[in-house]
Amino acid sequence: MNTLYFDFKSIGKFSDNDIAYSSGNKKLEPFYSFFPSQENLLNAAEKRKNFTVDREVLVAEITRQYKGFTDHEEIFTYISKLKDPNVFTITTAHQPNLLTGPLYFIYKCLSAIKASGEFNKRNSQYETIPILVLGGEDHDFEELNHLRIFGKPIVWEDEQGGAIGRYKTASLQPIIDEIYQILGDSENAQLLKGKIEKAFNGKENYGQSMQHFVHELLGHLGILVVSMDNKAFKKRMIPYFKDDLLNKSSHRIVNEVQESFSEAGFDKQAFVRPINFFYLTKNSRDRIEENNGTYSLVNSDNNWSQDELLHEIETNPENFSPNVILRPIYQEVILPNLAYVGGGGEISYWLERLSQFEELKVFFPMLIRRDSIQLISNKDLEILQEYHFSIEDLFLPDHKLTEKYLSEFGRDEIDISKELQAIDELEKKVQEKAEVIDQSLVARIGAQFAKFKNDLQGVEKRLKKTEKQSHDRNIKKINRIKSKLFPNNGLQERSDNFMSWYILHGEGFFQLLLEAANPFDTRMKTIEV
Known part of the structure; x- marks a missing residue:
């Protein structure tokens, strides 16, 4: 596995706010409590001890939720660690997008897992557990009712209304059947279908299904999936x-x-x-x-x-x-949280909340910008190298890519005007000789030369067309690779679903991503897979 790193600014797809936070812009310092680093997580733990949560209720409710889909005792032992006042959480949150939706859903989880794992390696006094808060109370169905596999859009149609986590799942079956057809029957496909079947069969609602599904995908890496649509938790929000x-x-x-x-x-x-x-x-x-x-x-x-x-x-x-303004408060009064892992937009709205948290006497966590990752196949990387292109070149506009290709491989414009001029001179000499011998041959010679020159011009047109087609094919290859990294001129992580890659790499896919993840390194990571 090879990983390349690029500053957000060089890619041209990230907001100014996102670039400012990820690059450590000092103008943002008044808006957060802890600069994001592994070292500062220990400082966060020391301060977090002064903000207690109801750990008994927390463990009881997460245990109850997990009993809805597993009976593995080691999971409940793991959950019970949260009763220990020296055990904290590193949290991310997201809507329950259709079967996780875009790739960055997965990247958020892996970033939290990686930050937590590294903290636990460095510290013996405290421990952290990564948490995904599944925002099943959101009601904007059109924001999360779709995904894209191998470029094909899949859309869940339903009009139940209300909190999405409470939706019944009967209308999902045609979507699941369509996904199964796309996935095929390979060993990895069968493994993935098994996880979907376990998660979506017999559950009361979509929120529970998604909680189980994320556990099936990533639970072995240590992340707990928590639903906040919960009366016991809501009592703390009164x-x-x-x-x-x-x-x-x-x-x-x-x-x-x-x-x-x-x-x-x-x-x-x-x-x-x-x-x-x-x-x-x-x-x-x-x-x-x-x-x-x-x-x-x-x-x-x-x-x-x-x-x-x-x-x-x-x-x-x-x-x-709670809406977007109170949701962070809700999360932090329920969880013994040290850090929140989020994307650029989330970090921006958290940066507006420090004074709110201080007024309400709620702990304000470290804000960690999740990993941004691009995936490129070995085959596509080889094609780029064949034409002397780099990943950085794909950041260029399409017309600049074409210019770069032609500057490297485009031959001089095919032009036979000089050759035709030489033929004109030859024709003149031949006609001069014919005039001496037989004046009547001059016109016939002119006709023969005219036909020959016309045929040569036809050859010139065919050469130009063949040359253009050759360049077009190669330029299209490069543009197709660019469109995989930047579908619809956006970021791959905001478009493709993880299944497009899991089906090729299986269970090792998540481990590969986890090895490359490092949310404290705020650069785009482009991974060759």
């Missing part, structure tokens, strides 16, 4: 829901921070509302708005007085769901 309703602390503070963020030269992120949580019902997740002391749902006739809504929060906290 004071924060109430604060948001009565004091609007998050609305006030995040707005202020966003102004400072903008003044420092960075783009504002998530929109903060006066009320930053939703109301959940069986098939909806609706925003709450206040109008003259009455609280109502945007897409429903439900309404409450302030006292009634406070009573509902107190007695049925499971009916409330």
